[in-house]
Amino acid sequence: MALTVEARRRLLREMLFARRFEERCYEAYVERKIGGFLHLYPGQEACVHGVMEAARPGFDYVITSYRDHVHALKCGVDPKAIMAELFGKETGCSRGRGGSMHIFDVRHRFMGGYALVGGPFPLAAGMAKALQLKGAEEIVVCFLGDAANNQGTFHETLNMVGLWKLPVLYVCENNLYGIGTRIxxxxxxxxxxxxxxxxxxxxxxxxxxxxxxxxxxxKTAVDHVREQRAPYFLELLTYRYRGHSMSDSNVYRQKEEERRWSSRDPVILMRDRLIEAGEMSLEDYKALDDEILERLETEIITFAENSPEPDVAELERYVLAENDPWVRGGP
Incomplete structure (x- = not known):
């Protein structure tokens, strides 16, 4: 099953929006409007967009690591709420308490970014076990980087996932580097x-x-997990175009390696494919880019800048659950 022309055009829009969103995050960080950690995704856009196009965003559960903004966008989380979260504002999707590494929106079944390397492995397995016990139709899609596979949680969790036959797809976004260490x-x-x-x-x-x-x-992986209710592991060879985080000067990579991977930019590959097929012109692409840049400034950045800071009196809120306790088997 191949992507339709309409799907390719939509995915180009989504990937270009994700690229510009991340670049604007970089600028906002330099302007000191965003603080704390910031891990950006340019270069890897085809990974989450291609996988989630095969899955069902908003229906299937998604969990990932700290490089999580674009995963949240693809799951349908409001970009204004994501940017506000990065700005530390009350209107953020985590009420300004989480920041870049802890984007979360249960309404879209985006179960969060996590700061601990390898942390999502067992969490995804737990969610998949819950789905198995409920006899639910959903699956879990868990994204992690290659360096996470050297954590003990990788081996411990995959052993149990294989033993229990859990409905989870593990996606390894192998960008060749764990911070500054090549694989x-x-x-x-x-x-x-x-x-x-x-x-x-x-x-x-x-x-x-x-x-x-x-x-x-x-599509092959998702169909297997959904139909067999059993796990699958998909490794995607990719490359990040910026350093590990904003504190990474990115001086450890060879220029030839960077040029080689830049020549296979996922956004440009899709753009050129549509142009060659006569489904888009370069002028169309530039107009789309201008539209996205304008939306980022007039709608998304403006919303984040004008949103209120969290109330100091409520900073401890959301630390503990506020719902009434319930005991299984109790009255």
């Missing part, structure tokens, strides 16, 4: 999907820069 200096088995062979469920590898390829691979 061949930290990992004995470079091809991450091969590490899953000991846990008795299927795994595959695909080009993470080409959204058509990502979608095809993800």
């Amino acid at each position: 061949d200096r930290s990992t004995a088995v470079i091809e991450q999907y091969r590490r899953v062979c000991g846990y008795n469920f299927p795994a595959a590898q695909a080009d993470g820069q080409d959204i058509d390829v990502v979608f095809e691979a993800a």
